[in-house]
Amino acid sequence: MRTFIVATDFSQIAENAVAYAAAGTSIVQGKLILFNAFKLPLHASNTILSVENVQHMVNKNKQALEQRAEELRKAYNIEVMVESTLLNTEEEIERLMTQYQAEMVIMGMAKRSIEQDLLGNTTTNIIQKLKFPVLAIPEGVTFKGVKKILYACDVVRGIHKTILDQIKEIAKNWNAEVEVFSVQQELAKLLEEPLHPVNQLKEDMEGIQYFYKNVESNAIIKEIRKEVLAYKPDLVIMVPNRYGFWASVVHRSKTRMMAAGLDVPLLSIPL
Known part of the structure; x- marks a missing residue:
């Protein structure tokens, strides 16, 4: 159970x-x-x-x-x-x-x-x-099912198969579609890479409805919030980056910042 x-x-x-x-x-x-x-x-x-x-x-x-x-x-x-x-x-x-x-x-x-x-x-x-x-x-959000999932990720750090497997399982359980969304500062240069992580999505996300969207910007949190408003997901998924003590003083977790600023449930899945 x-x-x-x-x-x-x-x-x-x-x-x-x-x-x-x-x-x-x-x-x-x-x-x-x-x-x-x-x-x-x-x-x-x-x-x-x-x-x-x-x-x-x-x-x-x-x-x-x-x-x-x-x-x-x-x-x-x-x-x-x-x-x-x-x-x-x-x-x-x-x-x-x-x-x-x-x-x-x-x-x-x-x-x-x-x-x-x-x-x-x-x-x-x-x-x-x-x-x-x-x-x-x-606060104030009620359960209405999960039909649309926004996975906000950092393709530069890599799209981990273990995370995709968990997202895929969630999507299958709820018969939901998934948007894989990434914000990069140098999008054009990244897309030229022959081993661009998005290439693995076709295989790893087979069997569910998904699509990939990449935006060029240096305002990551702002762009994710904009996408939440545009896509209107029932669930946002992020993977928190972990820092040491001194690094955490200047690097506030984007996942933590998103959690305190959304009107949509946020699922944090650690590696």
């Missing part, structure tokens, strides 16, 4: 992602793991609490999670399990992905802000740091 993990802190943004995940899981007849990383309230963390008081708050949070799971079971007729922890969110999600052999983690994404561009948030940090697929659901 296909398994998905969805994270919630009971906020409106997170609960929107929960509803999106549940709707999609019901269609593929999968299983949903409802996850919450419980944090002590600020006033409680600033005081000395007994073990019993802390456990009481943890139990109360777990009960709320169980109640939400029961609502999802009834509303979407799916299997829902719950996981709650006081531990680090990233470490726990990584553990749960392995434990349940889940396909991806689904998380809500707040609207873009200057603070998010500079510092990111829980979702963008997980996209950047952990090596598993993350589906970021923008």
